[in-house]
Amino acid sequence: xxxxxxxxxxxxxxxxxxxxxxxxxxxxxxxxxxxxxxxxxxxxxxxxxxxxxxxxxxxxxxxxxxxxxxxxxxxxxxxxxxxxxxxxxxxxxxxxxxxxxxx
Numbered sequence: 001x002x003x004x005x006x007x008x009x010x011x012x013x014x015x016x017x018x019x020x021x022x023x024x025x026x027x028x029x030x031x032x033x034x035x036x037x038x039x040x041x042x043x044x045x046x047x048x049x050x051x052x053x054x055x056x057x058x059x060x061x062x063x064x065x066x067x068x069x070x071x072x073x074x075x076x077x078x079x080x081x082x083x084x085x086x087x088x089x090x091x092x093x094x095x096x097x098x099x100x101x102x103x
Contacts, residue, residue, distance in 0.1 A: 016044060036060075038103050045096040049103075062103065067096045069103065 012020055040049055042064060050062040061072040071089045095101055 016047065039100050040103070041098055041100045042096050043098055064095060065090070067094050068092050069095060 014020075036050065036052075038050060044064070045067040046064055048061060048063045051059065052061075053059045058075045059072075060074075063070050063072075068090055069092045073088045092101075
């Protein structure tokens with residue numbers, strides 16, 4: 001959150017069948033460091049919160065699985081190491097509680 005500055009927040013509502021597509025301007029993207037942050041609240045224990053794909057097959061997926069947050073990464077040539085489709089990180093519990101959570 002930003003204090004002392006004007007701040008505009010957009011909220012999207014999804015029903016389990018809808019999605020939002022956003023295309024980044026490739027010229028403005030940083031390849032050394034990118035920061036992704038979001039806030040969510042959900043009544044459902046399972047669902048994709050964020051999915052992004054690169055031009056070389058790399059991707060990142062953040063999802064709820066049984067009320068826990070799971071992060072899946074495939075960064076370019078690491079496909080062989082992460083082919084088991086196990087999350088690189090799982091944390092939290094009961095995140096399907098209709099309260100706002102920051103990631």
